[in-house]
Amino acid sequence: MSQNYACPNCGFVGKPRRYTKGSLGWEIVLWVLGILPGLFYSVWRISTRYEGCPKCQYPYIVPEDSPEGQEIFKKQPASS
Ligand SMILES: [Zn+2]
Incomplete structure (x- = not known):
């Protein structure tokens, strides 16, 4: 770009600059806990990502x- x-x-x-909410650490923790929380968290992070x-x-x-x-x-x- x-x-x-x-x-x-x-x-x-x-x-x-691209900003992403949440943290990669939490994303990994939730993926370890189960596919569903991890998936939801990943989708939330991608949907709230913005260029600022x-x-x-x-x-x-x-x-x-x-x-x-x-x-x-x-x-x-x-x-x-
Ligand atoms: Zn400004």
């Missing part, structure tokens, strides 16, 4: 080339 994203919350422009702002973890960042992204990008001081 080479597209940049813009954060409406803090004005960050760049690559998003690496600075403030804001989950609703927008593509830089979208109208919203352009607005944020315009407000940025020219740097790098």
Whole structure:
């Protein structure tokens, strides 16, 4: 993925970071306990996974080339 994203919350422009809720440790524990809890936990983690702002973890960042992204990008001081 080479597209940049813009954060409406803090004005960050760049690559998003992927966040996954829960922990891999718990996932392994639940898989050891039984297939069903493990499966539910894995599905929950995948469904709550999101791409967010690496600075403030804001989950609703927008593509830089979208109208919203352009607005944020315009407000940025020219740097790098
Ligand atoms: Zn942000």
